[in-house]
Amino acid sequence: MPDIKMPQLGESVTEGTIGKWLKSVGDPVSKYEPIAEVITDKVTAEIPSDLDGVISELLIGEGDTVAVGTVICKIATEGDTNSDASKGASEVKGDDTDKDGSSSPVQGNHMMARPAESVKEDKAQVPPANAMHGSSLPRGRFSPAVLRLADEHGVNLNLLHGTGEGGRVTRRDVLTYAELHPNDGSMPEATMNSSIAANESMSQTPVSAQKSDNGNHVAGVHGGDDEWITPSPIRKTIAKRMVESKHTAPHAWTMVEADVTSLVNFRNTVKGDFKRKEGIDLTYLPFFIKAVAEALKRYPIMNASWVDEKIVMHHRINVSIAVATDDVLVVPVIQDADRLSVAGLAHSVNELAAKARSGRLSMSDVQGGTFTVNNTGAFGSVLSQPILNAPQAGILSVESIVKRPVVLQNDAIAVRSMVNLCLSLDHRVLDGWVAGQFLRAVRERLESFDLQTVLY
Amino acid sequence: MATKLYIEAIHDALYDEMKRDGRVFVLGEDVGVRGGVFRVTSGLQEEFGEYRCLDFPLTESAIVGVAIGAAAAGMIPVAEIQFADFIMPAVNQIISEAAKMRYRSNNDWSSPIVVRAPYGGGVHGALYHSQSVEAIFAHVPGLKIVTPATPYDAKGLLKAAIRDPDPVLFFEHKKLYRSVKGEIPDEDYTVEIGRAHVARSGDDITVISYGYALHLVLEAAEELEKEGYTTQVVDLRTLRPLDTETILESARKTGKVLIVHEDNKVSGIGAEVSATIAEHALFDLDAPIARLAGPEVPAMPFNSVLEKAYMLSVDKVYEAMLKLAKF
Numbered sequence: 085m086p087d088i089k090m091p092q093l094g095e096s097v098t099e100g101t102i103g104k105w106l107k108s109v110g111d112p113v114s115k116y117e118p119i120a121e122v123i124t125d126k127v128t129a130e131i132p133s134d135l136d137g138v139i140s141e142l143l144i145g146e147g148d149t150v151a152v153g154t155v156i157c158k159i160a161t162e163g164d165t166n167s168d169a170s171k172g173a174s175e176v177k178g179d180d181t182d183k184d185g186s187s188s189p190v191q192g193n194h195m196m197a198r199p200a201e202s203v204k205e206d207k208a209q210v211p212p213a214n215a216m217h218g219s220s221l222p223r224g225r226f227s228p229a230v231l232r233l234a235d236e237h238g239v240n241l242n243l244l245h246g247t248g249e250g251g252r253v254t255r256r257d258v259l260t261y262a263e264l265h266p267n268d269g270s271m272p273e274a275t276m277n278s279s280i281a282a283n284e285s286m287s288q289t290p291v292s293a294q295k296s297d298n299g300n301h302v303a304g305v306h307g308g309d310d311e312w313i314t315p316s317p318i319r320k321t322i323a324k325r326m327v328e329s330k331h332t333a334p335h336a337w338t339m340v341e342a343d344v345t346s347l348v349n350f351r352n353t354v355k356g357d358f359k360r361k362e363g364i365d366l367t368y369l370p371f372f373i374k375a376v377a378e379a380l381k382r383y384p385i386m387n388a389s390w391v392d393e394k395i396v397m398h399h400r401i402n403v404s405i406a407v408a409t410d411d412v413l414v415v416p417v418i419q420d421a422d423r424l425s426v427a428g429l430a431h432s433v434n435e436l437a438a439k440a441r442s443g444r445l446s447m448s449d450v451q452g453g454t455f456t457v458n459n460t461g462a463f464g465s466v467l468s469q470p471i472l473n474a475p476q477a478g479i480l481s482v483e484s485i486v487k488r489p490v491v492l493q494n495d496a497i498a499v500r501s502m503v504n505l506c507l508s509l510d511h512r513v514l515d516g517w518v519a520g521q522f523l524r525a526v527r528e529r530l531e532s533f534d535l536q537t538v539l540y
Numbered sequence: 541m542a543t544k545l546y547i548e549a550i551h552d553a554l555y556d557e558m559k560r561d562g563r564v565f566v567l568g569e570d571v572g573v574r575g576g577v578f579r580v581t582s583g584l585q586e587e588f589g590e591y592r593c594l595d596f597p598l599t600e601s602a603i604v605g606v607a608i609g610a611a612a613a614g615m616i617p618v619a620e621i622q623f624a625d626f627i628m629p630a631v632n633q634i635i636s637e638a639a640k641m642r643y644r645s646n647n648d649w650s651s652p653i654v655v656r657a658p659y660g661g662g663v664h665g666a667l668y669h670s671q672s673v674e675a676i677f678a679h680v681p682g683l684k685i686v687t688p689a690t691p692y693d694a695k696g697l698l699k700a701a702i703r704d705p706d707p708v709l710f711f712e713h714k715k716l717y718r719s720v721k722g723e724i725p726d727e728d729y730t731v732e733i734g735r736a737h738v739a740r741s742g743d744d745i746t747v748i749s750y751g752y753a754l755h756l757v758l759e760a761a762e763e764l765e766k767e768g769y770t771t772q773v774v775d776l777r778t779l780r781p782l783d784t785e786t787i788l789e790s791a792r793k794t795g796k797v798l799i800v801h802e803d804n805k806v807s808g809i810g811a812e813v814s815a816t817i818a819e820h821a822l823f824d825l826d827a828p829i830a831r832l833a834g835p836e837v838p839a840m841p842f843n844s845v846l847e848k849a850y851m852l853s854v855d856k857v858y859e860a861m862l863k864l865a866k867f
Contacts (some may be wrong), residue, residue, distance in 0.1 A: 229795045229826040249867050255795045255826035273679075 086135060087155040088280045090144075093124050093447055100124050101149040101317040102156065113159065117367045120156070121443055123318050124144045128412060128443040145242040147317055150251045167362070203291050204500040229255040237262035248272040299537055329474040333390065334511040337469050340523045341504050344485055347371055347533040354539065362427065369405070369459050370429035371533055372526075376457055377401050377422040379525035387454050389475040390512050396475075404453030404473055405433060407440040414440045415473055417453040427539045461485065470508045477513035480526070481506040503530075544724050547717040550580050550656075550693035553698035554618060554625055558588050564702060566601055567594040568620030568656075576654060578717055581585055586636060594689040598707040604630035607653045608637050616702060617653050621852045626657035638707040639682030643806050654683055656700045659687075660752055663860065664852045667715075667839035670847075672803035677709050678812065680771060684733055685730040685779040687711040689754040693720035693777055696731030699838065713721030713752040713802075718754065738790065739772045742770030745789040745865050750776040753852055757800050760858035769807035769865040779809050791817045798864050800857055805833035832860040 091099050103121040107113055118130035119139070135157040168321045225240055226234070230253055237258065244261050246253040315323065345539045351366060358366040380387045380401050390394045403421040408415050416436035418424070424432065429495050456473040461484035470479045483504040490500040505526060509519050544552070557564045565588075566581055575582025586592035596603050600621055608616035613638050621627045627634075634655065641651035661670035679682050686701055686708055688694040694712070701708035739754065740761055749757045754775050761771035768797050776782065791797050798811035799843055810831040817829055817857035834850060 226824045227795070228823045232823040252867065255867075 085140060085158050085160055087139070088131065088134065088157045088159060090122070090150050090152050090154045091131060092152045093122065093127060093129055095371060099149050099151050102144050102146050103128055103317065104146055105142055106130070109139050109142060110137045113137060113139060117373065123316075123321075124447075126443040126448060127414065128318065130443055131156075131510075132183055133159065135159060147384050148242070149245055149317070156253055163443045225229060226253055227255065233258040233262070239265075263431045272428065282342050285288055291415060291504065293421065316411070322413055325474065328400055328472050329472050333472050333474060333497055335469075335472060335508050336511045336516065336519070337466070337506065337508050338512075338516065338519055339504055339506045340527055341502050342527040342530045343500050344368075344489065344533070346505050346531050346535075347530060350378055350533055350535050350537055353535065358427075358430075358539070359483070362431070364430060364434045366539075368461075368485065369433050369457070369482070370426045371530065372459070373403050373418065373421055373433070373457055374404070374424075374426050375526045375529035375533075376455065377403060377424075379522050380455055380527050381422055382525050383518060383522045385514065386478050389454070390477060390510055390514050391475050394511050395477075398454040400452070402452045402454045404456040404476070405436065406456060406458045406473075407437050409441050412452065414445060415453065415456065416440055416445055416449045417451065419452065425540045426537070456480070457482065460506075468506055470506065472508055477520075478508040478519070479508050481508075541582070541723055541724045543721050544691050544695075544823040545564055545718055546683065546691045546712075546722075547580055549695040549722075549724055550698055550712060551584075551707055552724070553702070553830050554581065554584060555587070557608075557699055557702045558584065558592060560717065560728075560765045561702075563614065563616045564618065564729070565594065565610075565615060566618045566620060567607060568595055569596050569598060569622050571595060571620050576620060578745070579715065580656075580712075580717075581620065595632045598765055600629040601633055604638070604653070604655060607634060608641070608651055610625055610723045611651050611653045612641075612649060614651045616676075618702060619653060619655045621655060621657040623665070623669045625658035625668050626672045627655070627673060628657075632711070634677065634683070634707065635680050636746050639680050641682075642706060650705045651707045652699070652705045654704075654708050654710055656698075656699050656710045656712065658717070659711045660713040660715060661840040661847065662715045662752070664842070664844065664847065665840070670840035672801075672834070674709075674711055674779055675803055678809060679780055682707070684708040685711065685781060686777065687751045687779060688716060688731075688777055689713075689720075689739075689775050691720060692724055693731050693737070694772050696729050697733065697777065699728075700730040700733050702790065703721050703730065708733070711751070715752045716755075717757045727779060731777070734778045734783060736786040737775045737777055738772065738786065739769060739775045740773035742772040744769040744771065744793070745792060745796040745798060745861060746772040746774060746779035746794045747800060747857075747861060748774045748781065748787060748790070748810075750809070752806075753802050753857075756852055757797040757861075759854045760861055761856050763854070764861050765866065767862065767865070769862075771861065771865075774791045774811070776813075782812065782816065782858045784820070787813060791821045793820060793822040796864050797825075798830045798832060798860055800852065800860070801854055802834050804836050805831050806836065808833055816838060816859045827864060830860060832857060832864070 099447055100122040101124070103123040105120050107119045113119055113133040114136050115134065116132045117252045119133050120131045122131055123128050139157060140160040141158040142155070143158070144150055150156065230241065233239070233255060239258055239262055241253055241258070244253045244257050247257055248254040338410060341450055349367070351371070352366065355366045384397060387398050387401055390396065400420055403418045403424040404415045405418065407416060416439065418429065418432045418436065421429065436449060439449060453473065453476060455476055456479040457481055458470050458481045460468045460481045464484055466483045467487060468481045468483065472479050483506065485503045487498050487499055490502060492498050505523055507519055510511050554566060566584060568576070572585040572590060572593045575584070581593060587667060603619050603621070607619040610617045621630065638651040638653055641649050658673050659674065661829055674685055674687060678685050684704065684706060685703070686697050688697045698710060722743040739815050740758060743762070747757045747761065750833055754773070757773055761773055774786060774796055776789050799813050801808060801810055803809065805811070810833060814829045817825070832852065834852070837850070840850055
């Protein structure tokens with residue numbers, strides 16, 4: 085029965101979290117069809133099926149993190165269905181004679197390479213192939229101590245992250261979990277009575293974590309009018325990053341306003357044409373990125389990071405753009421943004437946003453950012469105080485473009501399209517003066533976009 | 541408190557007991573004039589005379605046979621077998637006579653003998669001077685088997701063995717003789733036979749060992765702590781009767797057990813310890829019980845490279861411990 089393994093989603097990535105199973109046991113799948121969403125620190129991606137078949141077993145629960153290469157599910161192909169039972173039995177037997185047989189006097193250390201075996205070997209409904217021949221240890225089998233403790237504390241073992249070899253759930257994992265989640269009650273009552281029975285039933289349907297629409301795991305604890313939600317892995321990552329950034333980087337904040345009336349006019353003039361020619365909408369964001377990239381070129385210290393008590397000046401200008409979906413915030417990167425035209429930037433933004441919303445971002449799409457542009461105007465904000473995308477030294481929020489009366493140089497009052505540019509900066513790297521110069525450069529560039537501007 | 545070598549601790553125990561009780565005497569090859577091949581009994585003949593420190597010819601069966609006879613007549617003999625390997629000619633005396641004396645006489649007689657024997661390898665003794673024979677006797681009811689790892693235990697346990705009313709086999713790992721030092725109280729003391737000792741307390745894994753291997757385990761445990769794993773180390777000290785209480789308590793505490801001994805694995809002490817844990821603490825186990833032992837070959841080689849390969853080492857023990865800790 086072929087295995088589907090946790091893929092390596094990037095060079096330095098060693099583990100992944102199953103965000104959501106897109107298929108259930110018994111569902112047919114065809115080759116290349118997505119079967120699960122996988123979340124790493126940086127991206128959410130889909131795992132495609134390697135072959136046609138029927139999902140026979142999901143081995144990892146939603147929200148569980150496992151090492152790259154761990155078998156996460158099994159797919160029965162046509163050939164499997166006929167000989168499954170007899171094959172399973174012969175594998176148990178074969179394994180016993182091979183490894184425990186008395187033919188060899190040297191009963192070496194291979195003992196340790198084997199997982200603890202269930203007492204009810206023949207009754208455990210876990211395919212033996214998984215237990216013995218996989219590169220990693222199975223999640224469906226637990227040591228006697230783990231089973232007993234899970235039983236005592238009413239812990240559903242499939243909710244746990246194993247710290248043992250190959251992600252095995254250890255005795256300590258259960259105790260730690262029980263301590264952190266007293267009266268968790270995650271184990272269904274019917275299965276709490278017998279640990280072995282619980283093991284068997286869980287092996288069949290290991291995915292028990294429920295998911296709400298907003299992508300967060302519901303722990304099912306209700307207190308009066310409140311509902312307690314266990315955050316999804318990516319929500320936890322966002323939370324961790326935000327806290328770290330706020331804790332480590334002293335944020336300073338400043339804002340300028342820019343008159344983008346001529347930019348608005350220009351865009352209104354060309355957007356229909358652009359849509360026809362390029363097939364995508366021409367938004368304001370590429371103009372803002374263009375202005376920022378040019379200003380970063382002029383004030384390179386803005387394109388820096390604070391790393392290990394040193395300032396790293398980045399030669400390449402890679403602009404991160406924050407993309408929010410219903411439940412996830414990701415920050416894909418436009419590499420070498422300073423080398424792209426406005427049209428080129430428009431395509432990059434469009435492509436990255438589409439990938440982010442459909443969970444198709446790859447590791448290369450999210451790596452190497454040096455400065456972040458945050459388009460808060462997209463949801464109507466006129467003022468915001470962004471948190472730095474650590475370790476970058478600066479993040480610029482572009483607010484909504486709003487028409488309002490403005491006093492002009494000649495003391496006349498006119499209706500202009502105005503936009504606020506809000507900059508958070510790492511005060512370890514940057515001071516107000518250079519930030520002000522940088523913002524002025526961005527503003528000047530924005531105000532210079534007009535009917536003469538070349539998009540390509 | 542004085543700091544003494546392991547070998548001095550044994551000498552002192554013999555001296556003290558001979559001084560304390562006139563019935564105690566030692567016998568064996570070269571124990572008198574020469575003071576023993578390792579010098580354990582040096583000075584005893586000068587102090588107590590040749591009737592209490594008897595030189596014997598190469599007749600192990602006679603040494604033990606005489607000891608059993610003397611014990612039956614009310615004496616307390618301490619027989620020395622020069623190397624544990626040579627205990628084989630005396631096996632019939634030990635197993636068929638000494639071990640059964642109390643049972644066959646309906647509790648009228650006992651056989652309060654002590655048989656001391658240096659065992660184990662790593663001292664270039666080659667195949668006939670390096671064997672571990674403890675498991676052979678551990679199978680026999682009626683015998684007590686003691687193998688201390690520290691000078692303190694060596695002295696306390698030998699005194700307890702001499703005062704024990706039944707036959708005690710006292711195995712001394714010869715690599716410990718002059719390599720291990722320890723503090724020993726000035727006053728008289730004994731260490732109870734049948735009690736294991738928790739030599740190091742820890743939470744992640746339990747390692748059960750005895751004799752010279754225990755020191756390798758303790759050193760490896762120190763290393764393992766740097767990886768963030770703490771080790772509970774149990775020194776069995778007595779191999780029969782086993783202290784099942786301490787063994788099970790430690791196994792239950794960590795759920796992961798490794799047994800380390802120099803003797804080869806098959807039917808060794810580790811097998812008995814392992815079976816005991818499996819019988820009584822299954823639901824506390826978090827990993828298969830592991831054993832690290834000497835290789836499955838008939839004898840210790842003489843070639844120093846091969847001898848080193850045969851012996852356990854801190855590295856070998858550390859690897860096995862890390863593997864278990866990570867499981």
